[in-house]
Amino acid sequence: MNQLSTVNHFNPVQPLVLGIESSCDETGVGIVRGTALLTNTVSSSMDEHVRFGGVIPEIASRAHLDAFVPTLQEALHEAGVTLDEIDAIAVTSGPGLAGALMVGVCAAKALSVATGKPLYAINHLVAHVGVGLLDGKESGAARSGKGGLGSGGRLPENLGALLVSGGHTEILRIRSITDDVEMLGSTIDDAAGEAYDKVARLLGLGYPGGPAIDKLAKQGNAKAIRFPRGLTQPKYMGTAEEPGPHRYDWSFSGLKTAVARCVEQFEARGEDVPVADIAAAFQEAVVDVITSKAVLACKENGITDLLLGGGVAANSRLRELTGQRCSSAEITLHVPPLALCTDNGAMVAALGSQLIMAGIGPSGVSFAPDSSLPVTTVSV
Amino acid sequence: MLILAIDTSAVASAALISDDAMEGVVESFATEDTRSHAEVLAPGIEKLLADAGVSGADIDLIVTGVGPGPFTGLRSGIATARTLAFAWNKPLFGLMSLDAIALEVAESTEAQAEFLVATDARRKEVYWARYTLNDGQLPQLVDGPHVGFASELPDLPVFGAGGGIYADVVNANEEFSNTQPDAASLGQFAMALLSAGEKLPDSTPLYLRESDAQVPGPRKRAL
Ligand SMILES: [Zn+2]
Numbered sequence: 001m002n003q004l005s006t007v008n009h010f011n012p013v014q015p016l017v018l019g020i021e022s023s024c025d026e027t028g029v030g031i032v033r034g035t036a037l038l039t040n041t042v043s044s045s046m047d048e049h050v051r052f053g054g055v056i057p058e059i060a061s062r063a064h065l066d067a068f069v070p071t072l073q074e075a076l077h078e079a080g081v082t083l084d085e086i087d088a089i090a091v092t093s094g095p096g097l098a099g100a101l102m103v104g105v106c107a108a109k110a111l112s113v114a115t116g117k118p119l120y121a122i123n124h125l126v127a128h129v130g131v132g133l134l135d136g137k138e139s140g141a142a143r144s145g146k147g148g149l150g151s152g153g154r155l156p157e158n159l160g161a162l163l164v165s166g167g168h169t170e171i172l173r174i175r176s177i178t179d180d181v182e183m184l185g186s187t188i189d190d191a192a193g194e195a196y197d198k199v200a201r202l203l204g205l206g207y208p209g210g211p212a213i214d215k216l217a218k219q220g221n222a223k224a225i226r227f228p229r230g231l232t233q234p235k236y237m238g239t240a241e242e243p244g245p246h247r248y249d250w251s252f253s254g255l256k257t258a259v260a261r262c263v264e265q266f267e268a269r270g271e272d273v274p275v276a277d278i279a280a281a282f283q284e285a286v287v288d289v290i291t292s293k294a295v296l297a298c299k300e301n302g303i304t305d306l307l308l309g310g311g312v313a314a315n316s317r318l319r320e321l322t323g324q325r326c327s328s329a330e331i332t333l334h335v336p337p338l339a340l341c342t343d344n345g346a347m348v349a350a351l352g353s354q355l356i357m358a359g360i361g362p363s364g365v366s367f368a369p370d371s372s373l374p375v376t377t378v379s380v
Numbered sequence: 381m382l383i384l385a386i387d388t389s390a391v392a393s394a395a396l397i398s399d400d401a402m403e404g405v406v407e408s409f410a411t412e413d414t415r416s417h418a419e420v421l422a423p424g425i426e427k428l429l430a431d432a433g434v435s436g437a438d439i440d441l442i443v444t445g446v447g448p449g450p451f452t453g454l455r456s457g458i459a460t461a462r463t464l465a466f467a468w469n470k471p472l473f474g475l476m477s478l479d480a481i482a483l484e485v486a487e488s489t490e491a492q493a494e495f496l497v498a499t500d501a502r503r504k505e506v507y508w509a510r511y512t513l514n515d516g517q518l519p520q521l522v523d524g525p526h527v528g529f530a531s532e533l534p535d536l537p538v539f540g541a542g543g544g545i546y547a548d549v550v551n552a553n554e555e556f557s558n559t560q561p562d563a564a565s566l567g568q569f570a571m572a573l574l575s576a577g578e579k580l581p582d583s584t585p586l587y588l589r590e591s592d593a594q595v596p597g598p599r600k601r602a603l
Contacts, residue, residue, distance in 0.1 A: 051595050052593050052594075052595060052596065053596055056591055056593040058451060058591035058592065058593065059591050059593060061451065061452065061455060062451075062455075062585075062587070062591070064459075065455050065458060065459055065462075065585070068459065068462070068463070069462050069463065069466045072463075072466065073466070083467055098452070099451065099452045099455070102417075102418050102452055102455065102456055102459075103455055103456075103459050105418055106417075106418055106421065106422070106455070106456040106457075106459040106460050106463075107459045107460070107462075107463045109418075109421070109422035109460070110422060110425075110459070110460040110461075110463035110464045110467070111463050111467055112422070113422050113425055113426045113429075113464070114436055114463065114464050114467035114468055115467055201596070364423075365422040365423050365426065366419055366420075366422075366423050367419065368416070368418055368419045369418055
């Protein structure tokens with residue numbers, strides 16, 4: 001209805017895009033112009049989940065409802081733009097927690113109806129990769145490699161992405177960020193971040209588990225105990241020529257059980273539990289299996305550039321070992337600044353901007369959020 | 381005055397209410413099912429505005445049902461209303477969703493001096509509230525809203541789908557056995573309250589139940 005009037009000043013070369021993220025416990029609103037980041041505003045309900053030791057979907061959803069408008073208001077203020085100036089809106093429509101996604105999707109649709117601006121429903125996982133396309137200067141230089149992934153907004157030709165967070169653990173191959181993304185491997189049970197949370201609870205280290213274990217692990221001996229690496233037996237791995245059923249997949253539930261058993265054994269013997277050693281050995285098991293499988297997937301799929309994303313990218317050991325193994329395999333590693341690795345609205349806006357620049361049409365306002373949206377669906 | 385009313389406490393519905401229009405309702409829509417709010421609400425509102433030939437600028441205020449109702453559906457309406465109000469820079473108010481049914485009861489030939497309104501709360505429970513009615517007045521909320529088992533309701537006639545589902549244990553009014561809270565009635569209620577000079581509450585949701593989350597107890601030691 002108002003769509004026509006916006007076409008007049010619509011800018012497909014450097015579109016001004018507002019991105020909305022609500023798939024887990026972060027309410028994010030980001031604004032980009034083309035590949036330039038203008039603002040990345042995030043409100044987290046993490047504190048409300050601490051006493052439960054993990055994200056409680058209903059609590060996250062309630063927090064999204066109350067945080068959305070204030071977060072939007074702050075983002076517009078920080079970017080110094082008005083709703084009227086925005087060219088398009090992008091929103092995470094999946095994968096994620098159903099009730100949490102619903103809040104962001106309904107808000108985004110309302111914004112589209114109210115302003116007449118086109119709405120793009122996009123894939124959360126691909127958005128984690130899209131953030132790498134933001135200019136290095138505005139988004140802060142990447143920690144390694146040559147700054148932002150996309151020099152001139154173009155991705156490296158043989159790009160992979162390793163996403164590790166409380167909600168996901170995946171290795172992707174990206175041939176085109178707007179329409180050709182493939183899942184090479186993923187966790188078949190817990191996400192890596194979830195395993196950290198559960199083990200931290202087991203060790204009495206509090207929530208979120210990642211930073212607590214990372215810190216304590218530095219004082220421990222990772223070789224004191226050897227914990228299992230899930231899905232690494234030959235029957236799961238197969239060979240490069242004849243890959244097994246889970247060659248690039250991960251599993252962390254067995255590891256969690258092994259840690260629990262280990263703690264129980266110390267207790268049963270009446271010995272002090274060597275918490276720091278267990279934390280270090282657990283972390284080593286997680287990081288070792290993640291990086292070895294990710295690098296294997298890269299080598300066997302001709303991937304020469306790897307982007308590391310998700311909240312667990314903050315983990316010091318994961319960064320270190322991924323860096324080492326990538327450099328021995330001659331893979332260029334790209335790590336966006338941490339604020340862009342964790343869930344945020346800027347990554348949603350960044351992907352929305354790519355879709356517009358590629359000439360892909362909007363999603364309209366009739367789509368349904370999809371908590372298990374496949375990675376092959378970049379936009380709905 | 382032109383009001384945009386939204387309610388998603390059971391079905392998804394929206395309406396434009398004007399004090400100029402006959403019967404007050406300019407346009408309205410309501411779905412039948414209670415699980416597709418996120419898909420249908422925004423297109424429904426878009427069509428509502430187009431059919432009435434009005435834009436955001438023409439609307440004076442927005443009213444949303446604040447429940448009680450199943451959480452995810454309820455939030456879709458409140459998130460929509462809050463965002464529209466922000467984008468259009470319009471005042472936003474919230475009304476208890478069961479009021480919508482209470483108004484319909486008051487305006488029907490089934491009206492009673494004292495009655496209950498109930499909707500489905502799932503898990504074998506209902507959301508309910510007690511109203512009284514004096515001639516020519518708006519229904520008066522005297523107790524509730526609450527959530528509880530249908531079998532434990534006060535012994536009064538029950539209006540609304542919550543009565544219909546449990547007609548075997550409550551005194552359900554047949555005419556209203558499928559009635560769900562509807563934005564058109566909610567908007568009319570808001571208009572009536574405003575005309576009477578009353579202030580409307582804000583859009584804080586009435587969840588009535590805590591999240592199901594349990595704080596984990598201490599881990600049992602092996603010895
Ligand atoms: Zn994520």
